[in-house]
Amino acid sequence: MSEKIQAPRGTQDVLAEMAAGFHVVEDAARRLLEPAGYRRIETPTFEDTALFARGVGESTDVVQKEMYSFDDGGGRSITLRPEGTAPVCRAYLEHGMHKLPQPVKLWYLSSFFRYEKPQAGRYRQFWQVGVEAIGSDDPAVDAEVIVLLDRLLGDMGARELRLRISSLGTPETRAAYREELQAHLRANADRLSDEVRSRIDLNPLRAFDSDHEGTQEVMRSAPLLVDRLTAEDRAHFDAVLALLDAADVSYELDPTLVRGLDYYTRTVFEFASDALGAQSGVGGGGRYDGLMELIGGPPTPGVGWAAGVERILLASGGVPDPEAPVDLFVAYEEPRRADAFTIVTRSRNAGRAAQMELAGRSLKGQLKQATRTGARFVAVLREDGSVLQDTETGGEVAVEGGADGVVAAVNRNLGAGL
Numbered sequence: 582m583s584e585k586i587q588a589p590r591g592t593q594d595v596l597a598e599m600a601a602g603f604h605v606v607e608d609a610a611r612r613l614l615e616p617a618g619y620r621r622i623e624t625p626t627f628e629d630t631a632l633f634a635r636g637v638g639e640s641t642d643v644v645q646k647e648m649y650s651f652d653d654g655g656g657r658s659i660t661l662r663p664e665g666t667a668p669v670c671r672a673y674l675e676h677g678m679h680k681l682p683q684p685v686k687l688w689y690l691s692s693f694f695r696y697e698k699p700q701a702g703r704y705r706q707f708w709q710v711g712v713e714a715i716g717s718d719d720p721a722v723d724a725e726v727i728v729l730l731d732r733l734l735g736d737m738g739a740r741e742l743r744l745r746i747s748s749l750g751t752p753e754t755r756a757a758y759r760e761e762l763q764a765h766l767r768a769n770a771d772r773l774s775d776e777v778r779s780r781i782d783l784n785p786l787r788a789f790d791s792d793h794e795g796t797q798e799v800m801r802s803a804p805l806l807v808d809r810l811t812a813e814d815r816a817h818f819d820a821v822l823a824l825l826d827a828a829d830v831s832y833e834l835d836p837t838l839v840r841g842l843d844y845y846t847r848t849v850f851e852f853a854s855d856a857l858g859a860q861s862g863v864g865g866g867g868r869y870d871g872l873m874e875l876i877g878g879p880p881t882p883g884v885g886w887a888a889g890v891e892r893i894l895l896a897s898g899g900v901p902d903p904e905a906p907v908d909l910f911v912a913y914e915e916p917r918r919a920d921a922f923t924i925v926t927r928s929r930n931a932g933r934a935a936q937m938e939l940a941g942r943s944l945k946g947q948l949k950q951a952t953r954t955g956a957r958f959v960a961v962l963r964e965d966g967s968v969l970q971d972t973e974t975g976g977e978v979a980v981e982g983g984a985d986g987v988v989a990a991v992n993r994n995l996g997a998g999l
């Protein structure tokens with residue numbers, strides 16, 4: 582035997598129980614988002630690498646270390662999507678969605694790929710449910726998407742949730758703030774971790790994320806971006822918070838909230854669950870009013886979020902996996918095989934959940950298998966005649982007329998029982 586091939590590290594097979602969970606999340610998202618005006622979108626699994634390099638940002642971990650990029654054989658650099666916002670914005674531009682009534686509200690549930698160190702709740706292929714509302718800078722849109730995520734996580738029974746929120750202002754405010762922060766970091770360089778020190782130029786904001794003690798001390802006296810917001814940005818942020826208050830969504834203001842993607846402007850937020858371990862982020866997002874220009878479009882505001890489907894399920898302690906009810910199991914002696922097949926096919930065509938013996942079991946084994954499936958009715962086809970059993974009442978009737986007779990008897994009795 583040759584060596585066994587396993588799934589790549591950091592990936593997982595979605596088996597029945599988890600698939601049921603995915604289904605519940607998808608259903609909950611559809612029921613919540615479609616009536617709120619969000620339409621489904623799915624973009625390709627891979628995109629031009631430049632979309633993420635420019636959209637997500639060259640200095641981010643995602644672009645620097647976590648992308649699955651490769652030459653597609655035709656000299657193009659292709660990347661398996663690490664996130665969904667840049668692709669949805671690309672699609673908005675490509676399909677001229679600015680001509681539609683704004684904002685254009687879209688949702689997706691797709692798989693994404695990041696070359697991260699695998700651990701509980703962190704995978705190299707994972708699933709996100711997300712929304713993007715593009716074409717309006719009204720603070721009500723920020724509040725709407727946050728309220729919807731709060732609802733979705735609530736509907737899914739996610740436990741011990743906390744919402745943290747902040748505002749990053751405009752790129753200009755951020756640039757000025759960045760210089761101020763860099764000056765602060767340089768002035769205290771000897772107390773910083775090596776990693777933070779080496780990234781002062783590239784990504785000084787990440788210093789707020791550090792768990793290094795000396796760095797944390799330095800950051801306690803660091804200037805905060807929220808204190809540097811322009812009056813307009815402050816007013817936008819206050820309006821978002823007022824709407825969240827009105828919607829009874831509780832949040833913590835966290836001026837050190839850092840998101841791993843560069844495109845954010847103004848509002849940023851993250852839902853974390855204390856029920857999870859180190860990877861506590863269940864969902865997050867924010868406004869990205871400059872992203873469209875980065876990828877070659879006209880200035881167009883947008884706001885959205887994505888939540889990890891696996892993490893939603895972990896935070897809600899899994900969902901029950903109700904096995905699909907079986908209406909009819911057909912057991913048979915070998916000469917009646919074709920009849921069994923006909924009965925199952927016709928029953929399925931009539932909308933019944935029907936199964937038949939497929940593994941060559943003895944009649945006794947077949948009846949055991951019927952019990953395992955939990956079938957309501959069991960048809961037993963013997964060479965010398967057929968019977969229909971009702972597993973709920975214990976009733977049994979002889980059925981005349983071959984396959985037709987059995988199908989008719991099931992149809993007659995399914996509602997009432999034998």
Ligand code: HAM
Nearest residue numbers: 664666703704707862863864865866867885886887889
């Ligand atoms: P993100 O914070 O990078 O944002 O990812 C959103 C969520 O995806 C995380 O909160 C987490 O639940 C899940 N996630 C991320 N990486 C992994 C992983 N390796 N394994 C399992 N789950 C993971 C974004 O992706 C933005 N596009 C969100 C957004 C939409 N912002 C605006 N619009």
